Amino acid sequence: MAGLASDAAVRAVYFVGVLTLMAVSEAVFPRRSRVQPRTGRWFANLAMIGLGNILTRAASPVVPVGVAALAAERGWGLFNAVDFPPGVAFALALILLDGLIYFQHVLTHALPTLWRLHMVHHADLDLDCTTGVRFHPVEIFLSAVLKSAAVAALGAPVKAVVAFEILLNSCSVFNHANVKLPFLLDRFVRTLLVTPDMHRVHHSVIIRETHSNFGFCLSWWDRLFGTYKAQPEKGHDGMTIGLSQFRNPAQLGFRHLLILPIVGDPGRQPINRH
Numbered sequence: 001m002a003g004l005a006s007d008a009a010v011r012a013v014y015f016v017g018v019l020t021l022m023a024v025s026e027a028v029f030p031r032r033s034r035v036q037p038r039t040g041r042w043f044a045n046l047a048m049i050g051l052g053n054i055l056t057r058a059a060s061p062v063v064p065v066g067v068a069a070l071a072a073e074r075g076w077g078l079f080n081a082v083d084f085p086p087g088v089a090f091a092l093a094l095i096l097l098d099g100l101i102y103f104q105h106v107l108t109h110a111l112p113t114l115w116r117l118h119m120v121h122h123a124d125l126d127l128d129c130t131t132g133v134r135f136h137p138v139e140i141f142l143s144a145v146l147k148s149a150a151v152a153a154l155g156a157p158v159k160a161v162v163a164f165e166i167l168l169n170s171c172s173v174f175n176h177a178n179v180k181l182p183f184l185l186d187r188f189v190r191t192l193l194v195t196p197d198m199h200r201v202h203h204s205v206i207i208r209e210t211h212s213n214f215g216f217c218l219s220w221w222d223r224l225f226g227t228y229k230a231q232p233e234k235g236h237d238g239m240t241i242g243l244s245q246f247r248n249p250a251q252l253g254f255r256h257l258l259i260l261p262i263v264g265d266p267g268r269q270p271i272n273r274h
Contacts, residue, residue: 007065007162008065010162010166011162011165011166011169014166014169014170015166015169015170015173018169018170018173018174019129019130019133019173022129022173022174022177022179023128023129025177025179026128026129026177026178026179029179029180030178030179030180031178031179031180031196031197031200031236032126032127032178032236032237032241034126034128034178035125035126035241035249036125036126036249038128040249040253041124041125041126041128041130042130043254044134044252044253044254044257045124045130045131045133045134046130046133047254048120048133048134048135048136048137048140048254048257049133049134049135049140051137052135052136052137052139052140052141053140054137055137055138055140055141056140056141056144063144063148064144064147064148064151064161064164064165065158065161065162065165066148067148067151067152067161068151068156068157068158068160068161069158070152071151071152071155071156072155072157072158075155076152076153076155077151077152077153077154077155077156078153078154078155079092079093079154079155079156079157080155081155086157089156089157089160090157090159090160090163093154093156093157093160093161093164094160094163094164094167095218096150096154096156097147097150097151097154097156097160097161097164098164098167098168098215098216098217098218098221099218099221100146100147100150101143101147101168101216101217102214102215102216102218102221102222102225104143104146105214105215105216106214106227108139109210109211109214112266114139114142115266116260116261116262116264116266117135117136117138117139117142117261118135118136118139119243119246119260119261119264119266119267120134120135120136120139120257120260120261121134121135121136121139122203122210122242122243123242123243123246123252123257123260123264124203124241124242124252125241125242125246125247125249125252126178126241127176127178127200127203127241128176128177128178129173129174129176129177129178130176131176131203132169132172132173132174132175132176132177133169133172133173134257136257136258136260136261137258138261167217168216168217171193171194171216171217172216174196175193175194175195175196175198175199175216176196176199176203177196178196179196181195181196181197186198190219191219192218192219192220193217193218193219194213194215194216194217194218194219195219197231197236198213198219198230199213199215200232200236200239200241201213201229201230201231201232201239202214203241203242204232204233204239204240204241205239205240205241205242205243205244206232206233206234206239206240207268209229209232209233209239211227212227212228212229213227213228213229214227243267244267245264245265245267246260246264246265
């Protein structure tokens with residue numbers, strides 16, 4: 001338990017550090033003008049991740065890092081059954097877990113029930129570093145369950161799972177940031193990682209753009225599976241962020257977001273409706 005608490009503290013330090021760095025970068029090098037003031041949005045977005053973590057800890061006896069430790073102890077999973085070199089097991093675990101998150105993201109756009117949860121994330125009228133943690137608490141819990149199951153099946157090393165959780169959170173905060181990268185730097189970084197300009201396309205109000213650029217960390221998955229779109233049709237300054245059915249900021253506060261999956265209009269977004 002002490003080890004899990006220590007890992008959680010390390011992840012929290014990285015999260016706060018990256019969030020602070022990106023918030024400052026947005027203020028100095030903004031990519032787009034804001035539609036809403038920060039205050040209300042930031043409270044709602046950060047409250048969602050806080051409540052999601054509380055729900056996950058309360059409802060689930062184990063989290064991905066805990067499952068990794070249990071798998072190592074009991075010999076569960078691929079990496080405990082096959083003698084991979086430690087470095088290879090570490091790298092493969094990171095890549096495979098990131099691929100899982102890509103497919104999980106696609107499913108949240110394909111299955112109507114999951115889309116109702118995920119549209120809380122897409123209903124944000126602005127896009128900045130806090131949008132990277134704006135997920136409905138139930139979606140956060142379901143994602144933790146899925147990651148835990150994958151960690152058990154893989155027998156992923158504990159250090160790889162800790163590194164992956166840090167990488168996933170950091171990349172999500174980074175690629176949702178309202179920060180302007182020089183064009184050549186963006187093009188170089190996105191050969192490996194998802195950049196803010198790349199992921200911003202995914203938050204376009206245009207449905208065919210919403211169903212692109214699903215990756216969170218590695219940009220390879222979108223290129224490999226044909227979901228990559230380099231730029232938004234109307235350009236980054238001209239594009240509209242969010243969902244067409246949710247345009248009233250007064251109806252997107254914290255309390256509204258909690259019940260949005262139940263009372264909100266899912267629109268025509270789920271992929272299987274096209």
